[in-house]
Structures are given as C-alpha cells and as structure tokens.
Amino acid sequence: MAIIDADVDTDCLDPLLAHPDIVAAAAWTRPGGEDGVGRLLYAGPRSHDHDGTFRSVAGSMFESHTMDSTVESTPAEATLGIRLDDTTLITVRLRKTRLDAPTALAAAISAHLRAPLLAAIRGHELRRLGRDLAHHQELERRIAERLSFIPDTEALGLAIEELAATIFEIEFAGIYFLDPATRNLRLVGNKGLEDWEIADAERTAWDRHPGRVIRTGELVHVHDTHDDPDNRSSTSARRVDIRSRCYLPVKADGEIVGALGLASSRVGAFDQRHVEGLDFLGGLAGLTWLRLQEETRRRRRDRILVAAGDAADLLLEARDWRDSIPRVLELIESSFQSELARFASLDGLRFGRDDERASIPSSFIDAVVASASGGLVGDGSRPVPGFDSGPETSYVAVPIVVRDTPRGILLVEDVNRIRVHDQSSIAALRNFAESIASTMAREELENELVHAQRMEAVGLLAGGIAHDFNNLLWPIMVHATTLADGETDERRMHMLDDVQLAARRGAELVDQILFLSRRRVITDQETPLCDLVREALDLLRPSTPDRIRIESTIEDETATVRGDRTAVTRVIQNLVSNARHAIGEADGVIKVSLRPSNDDRGEVLLVVEDDGEGIPEAIRQNLFDPYFSTRQSGRGTGLGLTIVHRVVTELGGEIEVDSEPGTGTKFTVRLPRREGLVTPAPRTPKKTPTGTERILLVDDDQMVLQTSRALVSSLGYETVVAPGVDEGLLAFEERMTAGSPIELVLTDLTMPGRNGIELIRDLRGRGFEGPLVLITGFGDESAAAATEAGADRILRKPISREELGACIRSLLDATK
Structure with missing residues (x-):
C-alpha cells in the first residue's frame, strides 16, 4: 500500500528501500519501442558507476525482449532487472547477505509487487504529466512575455540561455545566429563558457556542430563523444572534456538562421525530453529573431530614406549639382554605415575619397550600367569587372541614368569582405542615384530652356534688324556693281570693289544672324557630306595661313544628310574657322575627318581637331551661347559655334567637345546617316541671262x-x-x-x-x-x-x- 499511496513528489520506489538488502532502485521505460532507454524514477543513493550499471542492465533486457528477471552479481552486491511489462522494468541494487538472496528477492517482487509497481509508476507518471502540463503552460506564458520585449539579438541570446537553464539542468549551452549583414555565426548567448572560450567558439563555429547543423538542417545528438569520433569538438583545448551534446537548427520562416545546443561532461546527459525542449526554444527563438530582423531592416530603411531625403534637399538647394555631391556621399556613408562612397561619371568626373583604393575605370562603370539587375554587388572574393586588383571588400554599385541616358555610377565599399550586399542594397542606393539623376536632368532642362529663350531673343532681334539691314545693303551692292560695269579708272574700280566687299561682308553677317532666327534647316535636299567637306575646305585653304596645315580624311563617301546645303556647309566652315583661331599665331595642324560611327547608332561622324591652346573647363559650358567669344574685340561675332549648335541640333545630331588646355580641341558632330538620292547643287551660269518680258x-x-x-x-x-x-x-x-x-x-x-x-x-x-x-x-x-x-x-x-x-x-x- 505504501507503493500505491506514494505522492508524486515522493518517489513510489522509496518503500522498496525498507527492505534491509535493497540499496537503490530505478524504473525504466522504452518509449514507443525506440532505441535507448529512459529513466522514469530513482530511489536511493546515486553514483556514476551505479547509474551506468542500471542503464546497461535495462538496455540489455529491452534488447532481449525477455520477461524473465536478470541478475548481475559482484562479490559484494547484486543488480536485479525485473520486467514489469513490454515497455517498463525496474532495476534493484542490493547487498549480498546470502547467495540465493538476489534470485529469491527477484521472484518475490515479480510475484507480489509487479501489479502494484506498474500501477504506482503509471499513476506517478500521470500525476507528473499533469503537473508538467500546468508547469509547461505557465512556462510558455512566461517565455512569451519574456521574448516579446527582447530589443536585439544579444538580448535574445541571453533570454534563450536563461530559459534553457530554467527548463533543464545544464552545464553548457550556446545559441548561434547568422549575422544577416556578414553571414558569420555569432554566439549571442551561452552558459558555462569563459571569455576566451566564447571567442574561440565563434571563430570555429562553422567547422563544428553549429555550422554542421546550419549546413545540413539536421539534429546532432551525441550520446558519448568518445564513441563517436566524427562528432568530437575541433575547438581549442577546454577546461573539461565534453562527453555528450545536442544541437538543433533554429528556423525562421522556413530558413535556417542559427543553431541552439547543449553540452555536458556526462555521458548520455540528453534524451528525447531535451530534444523536444530545444526544439520548442528554437522555434520561439526563430520567431523572435524574425521580428528583430524586420525591425532592423525597418530602422535601416528609415535611416536610408531620411538620408536620401536630406540628399535630395541638398541637391535641390545647390546652384550646381556638383557642389552637393561630396556631402551626398557623406550621407550615403553614414546611412549605409560603410567605409567609402564614390561617384564616377562617364565623362571622367570623380568624387569621393580615393585613399589607397584603386581608381574607378570606365570598364567597371560600363559593367554597372549594363547590369540586368539594376546594379552590381560583390564581397571582394571574385574578380570585379574593370578592376585588376580590387575592390577587395564588399561593395554595391548602381548606375545614374539621366533622361534615359547613363551618366555615371554610385559605388559604396566596405572596410572588409564581411558584409553581404543584395538586391535590397541596390534598391537602397538607387534612392540616392535617382535624386542625383533628377537634379542633373532638371539643371539640364533649365539650361536648355535658358538657351532656348536666349536664342529666341536673338532670333527676334535678328528678324527685326535683318530686313532693314538688307534693304540698306542691297542698293549699295547693286549700285556699286552697276558703277563698276562702266568704270575705266583703275583707282575708282578698286574703290567700288571695296564697297562691294564691304556690302558682301555685311550681308554675310546678316546671314549669320538670320541663321539664329530661322525655324527650319531640314529640307527635302539629300546633301552629300563628302562633297560639302571637300568644297568647304577648298574655300578655306586659300585664306588659311601657311603655318597652319589642313588635313582631311574621307572614309564615308556615300553618307548624306537631309538638310540645307548652305547650312551644313556653314557648320564645317565655322568649326574649321574656330580651329584656325584656336591655333592663333603658332604653327599647327587642323584634322578634318568624315567617317561612319563604329557603334550601332547609324550615324556619320564629322570630326574637326586642332592642336591649339585648348578650351578651359570654366568656359566650356558657354561655347554655344550667342555672342560668346574668346577672341579679341572686333575679331569675331560670337555666333559661329551658336550656328553650328543650332544646325546640328535641328538635323537631329549631337556635338561632343573634348578639350584640354595646352593640348588642343576636338569637336565631334554626330549626324543621322542617310544614303538617299543626292540632290544636285545649283549651278551658277557663266553669263547672266537677260530678257524683254x-x-x-x-x-x-x-x-x-x-x-x-x-x-x-x-x-x-x-x-x-x-x-x-x-x-x-x-x-x-x-x-x-x-x-x-x-x-x-x-x-x-x-x-x-x-x-x-x-x-x-x-x-x-x-x-x-x-x-x-x-x-x-x-x-x-x-x-x-x-x-x-x-x-x-x-x-x-x-x-x-x-x-x-x-x-x-x-x-x-x-x-x-
């Protein structure tokens, strides 16, 4: 009756100890027929050797499937194994007072106590399960409350460590998480480790059980590391010999994000109860980690959005977007928490601290622009497009696209390879790139508007004065011609020639001005460019000083352009005239070439290059403004390049200027290439025709x-x-x-x-x-x-x- 009435807190095996020969007793089970044994109850003094003997006897009896009792004897003691049913048995350690005592006692217990013991053990288990259920529910509530206020990953590691210690009696515990930014394993919570062991554990984590669990997603449960060489620790020497361990993966939203483990110096310290408990804690840790990562991403996203907004404000307030780029790069560095941010344009403009870093080559810019994912990311472990030796660190780069045209890139580099950039990094950096691109586009549109308004004002002025000027010049030209026809005095003939020359130059000046007010240069004429280049150069060579040599290269004989013949000729003449004045009084060479473009844009290139003094950067942006000239007063009208720009633009082309002070200037005119039927040039009759109509x-x-x-x-x-x-x-x-x-x-x-x-x-x-x-x-x-x-x-x-x-x-x- 004492066995049946035993309280859940009082082991029901304790009444057996009243027998003078019984020293200790234990109840064992084999849950669901699984391998191994699980201890249910224990009574009496314990030792490591006795625990091992009890577990060995229980295991042997479960393996043999016999219902007979087992006796293992030593000269002083004996261990009985008594089967109660298919899944339960007890082991008893007793003193040997006589030789037949163990066998007799085993028979007595089997005959008289099997049923009471089974009932007591089942009742004890039911009462314990009830108590454990209530305790488990209370524990779940406390865990939920504890984890709901976790502010960061470090606090989560400490909380899981404390909870594991609450649930289990453990010597060593550790929880590792993958750092989302670096993909390194961090030991965020532990029990039983010294500081030097923590550092050593993090350093070797990928090579040990935490790394194995994360790589395979499988449970690691080692009963005795001495019997399982593959699961021995590869860390440095420890203060104690780890004999058993249990590790499970921590999952968040189906992804393995860490590992949770227990370790002990005792053999077989962990059973199914520990596996289930770790799985429970791992699930809670994964959910909490997911929440923390979302909050981290939100804070980072908010930080970047605020910085991008500040950058947009800086760009909006600046008179020139270039003035704001250094400060924008500082905002990028602080919001990304990166080592360095740099800006590089396709035309060679660079911003950012280069320090000891490799310069950004154009091939890397091309690779970023051509990326199908909207940018490039890397960790420095693989070759980077365009770099011979770097960057050797983690980086993210995105293109800057202005009005559908790539203009440059933004590049963010970290101090080492630890950080991992992905598509979210590209999207974040694009916030800054789009602000820069918008500002560049706005400034370009504003400049174009100002230029258009200036051209319109010039056009109105030109249209107003041209009529009156031409009305004045025509009588001068006609009467001078008429007087010269009947003049025989040589001195007067020279004077009349001078009058006609002045009138013609005045007419040319008015014609230059009128070019700015005309609304249409495109005509139905198919103008052969090679003929115009040759004709223009033939006209210019006689007036070009001997010290300046004009060289021409015609590589495209069939290209035509649909435009006014005179207008296109004036483009060539004005560019060559500008080159002559750039050379000045020095010896020099002007190279004029006409060739097809090497790309697939379907263009013909007219290139005029000189080796003159070059154009300073400060005045390059004003080159095409009306009346802007670097020549001395009275030496030029300031309309030549303005007319070039107007004609080329109306023909659907572009002008590129490449110049360095002291090395010369190259103008490249890109025009849409055509191969239409050439319109013959009008021929001037040799003799003026007359009539009587x-x-x-x-x-x-x-x-x-x-x-x-x-x-x-x-x-x-x-x-x-x-x-x-x-x-x-x-x-x-x-x-x-x-x-x-x-x-x-x-x-x-x-x-x-x-x-x-x-x-x-x-x-x-x-x-x-x-x-x-x-x-x-x-x-x-x-x-x-x-x-x-x-x-x-x-x-x-x-x-x-x-x-x-x-x-x-x-x-x-x-x-x-």
Whole structure:
C-alpha cells in the first residue's frame, strides 16, 4: 500500500528501500519501442558507476525482449532487472547477505509487487504529466512575455540561455545566429563558457556542430563523444572534456538562421525530453529573431530614406549639382554605415575619397550600367569587372541614368569582405542615384530652356534688324556693281570693289544672324557630306595661313544628310574657322575627318581637331551661347559655334567637345546617316541671262524699289513698279486691260497694311498663272506660307545681279 499511496513528489520506489538488502532502485521505460532507454524514477543513493550499471542492465533486457528477471552479481552486491511489462522494468541494487538472496528477492517482487509497481509508476507518471502540463503552460506564458520585449539579438541570446537553464539542468549551452549583414555565426548567448572560450567558439563555429547543423538542417545528438569520433569538438583545448551534446537548427520562416545546443561532461546527459525542449526554444527563438530582423531592416530603411531625403534637399538647394555631391556621399556613408562612397561619371568626373583604393575605370562603370539587375554587388572574393586588383571588400554599385541616358555610377565599399550586399542594397542606393539623376536632368532642362529663350531673343532681334539691314545693303551692292560695269579708272574700280566687299561682308553677317532666327534647316535636299567637306575646305585653304596645315580624311563617301546645303556647309566652315583661331599665331595642324560611327547608332561622324591652346573647363559650358567669344574685340561675332549648335541640333545630331588646355580641341558632330538620292547643287551660269518680258515690282521702300527697277532693267526687262499691295493689284489690272499683261511679279514680303503673301494669294485668285517671286530681308519662317499662297520662288536680300537674272530667266522659260 505504501507503493500505491506514494505522492508524486515522493518517489513510489522509496518503500522498496525498507527492505534491509535493497540499496537503490530505478524504473525504466522504452518509449514507443525506440532505441535507448529512459529513466522514469530513482530511489536511493546515486553514483556514476551505479547509474551506468542500471542503464546497461535495462538496455540489455529491452534488447532481449525477455520477461524473465536478470541478475548481475559482484562479490559484494547484486543488480536485479525485473520486467514489469513490454515497455517498463525496474532495476534493484542490493547487498549480498546470502547467495540465493538476489534470485529469491527477484521472484518475490515479480510475484507480489509487479501489479502494484506498474500501477504506482503509471499513476506517478500521470500525476507528473499533469503537473508538467500546468508547469509547461505557465512556462510558455512566461517565455512569451519574456521574448516579446527582447530589443536585439544579444538580448535574445541571453533570454534563450536563461530559459534553457530554467527548463533543464545544464552545464553548457550556446545559441548561434547568422549575422544577416556578414553571414558569420555569432554566439549571442551561452552558459558555462569563459571569455576566451566564447571567442574561440565563434571563430570555429562553422567547422563544428553549429555550422554542421546550419549546413545540413539536421539534429546532432551525441550520446558519448568518445564513441563517436566524427562528432568530437575541433575547438581549442577546454577546461573539461565534453562527453555528450545536442544541437538543433533554429528556423525562421522556413530558413535556417542559427543553431541552439547543449553540452555536458556526462555521458548520455540528453534524451528525447531535451530534444523536444530545444526544439520548442528554437522555434520561439526563430520567431523572435524574425521580428528583430524586420525591425532592423525597418530602422535601416528609415535611416536610408531620411538620408536620401536630406540628399535630395541638398541637391535641390545647390546652384550646381556638383557642389552637393561630396556631402551626398557623406550621407550615403553614414546611412549605409560603410567605409567609402564614390561617384564616377562617364565623362571622367570623380568624387569621393580615393585613399589607397584603386581608381574607378570606365570598364567597371560600363559593367554597372549594363547590369540586368539594376546594379552590381560583390564581397571582394571574385574578380570585379574593370578592376585588376580590387575592390577587395564588399561593395554595391548602381548606375545614374539621366533622361534615359547613363551618366555615371554610385559605388559604396566596405572596410572588409564581411558584409553581404543584395538586391535590397541596390534598391537602397538607387534612392540616392535617382535624386542625383533628377537634379542633373532638371539643371539640364533649365539650361536648355535658358538657351532656348536666349536664342529666341536673338532670333527676334535678328528678324527685326535683318530686313532693314538688307534693304540698306542691297542698293549699295547693286549700285556699286552697276558703277563698276562702266568704270575705266583703275583707282575708282578698286574703290567700288571695296564697297562691294564691304556690302558682301555685311550681308554675310546678316546671314549669320538670320541663321539664329530661322525655324527650319531640314529640307527635302539629300546633301552629300563628302562633297560639302571637300568644297568647304577648298574655300578655306586659300585664306588659311601657311603655318597652319589642313588635313582631311574621307572614309564615308556615300553618307548624306537631309538638310540645307548652305547650312551644313556653314557648320564645317565655322568649326574649321574656330580651329584656325584656336591655333592663333603658332604653327599647327587642323584634322578634318568624315567617317561612319563604329557603334550601332547609324550615324556619320564629322570630326574637326586642332592642336591649339585648348578650351578651359570654366568656359566650356558657354561655347554655344550667342555672342560668346574668346577672341579679341572686333575679331569675331560670337555666333559661329551658336550656328553650328543650332544646325546640328535641328538635323537631329549631337556635338561632343573634348578639350584640354595646352593640348588642343576636338569637336565631334554626330549626324543621322542617310544614303538617299543626292540632290544636285545649283549651278551658277557663266553669263547672266537677260530678257524683254514685262515684270511687276512691288516694294514699300522707295530706295529699294528704285534699286530693284534699275537692276531688273539692266537685264533688259520692261519694269512696272508699285509702292504697295493695292497699287500692285491696280497696276496688274491696268496692264491686263491695256493688252500688255504682266508676265512675272517680284514682291517684297513686309509692307504696311497688306504683305507680299497676300498679294500673291490675290493674284492667284484672279487667275494669274505666271511666276510669282517673294523677296524678303527676313529668315525663311514665311516660306511655307508663301509657297502655300502660290509663290514659285523665295529670294533673300541682298541678291546679286547674276542670281536674280538666273532666277527670272529660269522661271519665265519654265512657263513657255
């Protein structure tokens, strides 16, 4: 009855100790037929040797599957093994008072105490399980409360260590976590280790059981390390000999993130209960670790977003984005907690502390730009594109793309290889790259707008003065030509030549200005570039000093461009003229080449290169501004490169400038390459054609009207003049009525009241089918309207006698 009535806190085997020969007793089970044995109860004094003997006897009996009792004797003691049922037995240690005592006692216990012992053991287990369940529920509550307030990984390690010590009686314990940034194993919690052992354990963790558990995801449960050489520790010498250990993986959201383990100097210190307890703690540790990592990522994300916002503000406030880049790089370094951040552009601009680091080559920039993942990451262990020897540390790099065009990269480097960058690092760094790109795009658009407004102002000015200038120059040119035709005095002939030369130069200046106000350079003409290069150089060589040599290389003989022949020629002339002035008084060479591009952009390249003094960086951005010139006052108009930029841009091309002070300058013009049917260039007749037809001249400026009359009359034609549109229509009707109709009309564009386009429209409305010619001192912005109204030809003042004669004759001949 004492056995049946034993309390859960009082071992039910204790009544057996009342027998004078019994020293100790233990109850054993083999759960579910598994290998090994589990001790349920123990009564009496304990020793390591006796525990081993009891476990050995129990194991042998479970292996033999016999229900018979077993006796193992020594001269002084005997150990009984008594089977109670298939899964339960007891072992008893007794003194040997007589030889038959062990056998007799085993028989007595089997006969009289098997049922009471089984009932007592089952009842004891049920009561213990009930108590353990209540304790487990209370423990779970306490664990949940404890882990819910864990602030970081170190605190989590300490908490798991404390909880393990609460659940188990342990000598050594350790919990390792993978550092997300470095992928190294960190020992964040332990029990029983000295400081030097902690450092040694972290250093060798990947080579020991924690690393094995993380690599394989399997449980490591070692009963005796002396019997299992593969599971012996590879760490440095310890203070104690570890005989048994148990390690499980810690998982978070299905991913192994660490390892949790127990170790002991005792053999067989850990059983299924420890495995289940570790699994429980590991699950809680994994969930808590997941929460901590999410909070860490959120804090890092917030820190980077705040820094990116500060960077955007800096860039927005700066007059030039370049002024803000050093401070932006500092914000990147602090928010990424990295060693170094650098900026590199495709055109060679560099920012950031280089220190002892290798410079960033263009091939690495190209690799970053070409990356399909939006950037490059690495840990320094593999070769980096573009670097011969580095970086040897962890890095992340992203491209800076401005208006769909790559312009450079941002590169973040760490102090060593420990940190691991991934796609999230690329996304974080892109916040800064996009701010820089947005600022660069904004400044470029602002500069383009300012340039466009400046060009518009110049165009308005040009359009306003061109008409008046040409009206003044035309009489000078016409009368000088007329006087020279009949002059025999050589001195006066030279003077008239000078007058004509001054008038022509004035006309060229007005023509340069008009280029800035015209809205269209593209025409239906297919202009052969090779011919234009040769023609332009043939015209320039005679006026080029002997000390300057012009070399030309034509590698593309078939390329054409759809544009005005004169406009494209002026591009070549202005670039070569600019190169001549850059060489100055020194000896030099100007190289002009025309070749196809080597890439797949379908372009033809016009390159003009000189070995002059070069262009300083400070003024390079103003090169294409109207009236900007580095020449002495009176030596240039400041419109040459402005016209080049305007023509090239309208033709859909680009201009690249490569210059270094003291080494020279290279202008590269990229134009869309075509191979269309070449439009023949107009030929100037050898002799000015004449005629006798009747021509109506309409202009509100009396001086211009009389000059035009004299010029046309000198060609043999009969002239009728009118000072305005209404007067012109009246003269037209009068001639029709008189039977001597007008055969061709020359009219000015701008006149008070109604203009020349309205006159043309009215004449066509009245059935006039003869040639109608519009003469203007403005640009060609009215060309489309005049053509739509019915104009056959548009001429710009001042026009020479030869050009006017050829135009009139060709139009009249075409109507016959």
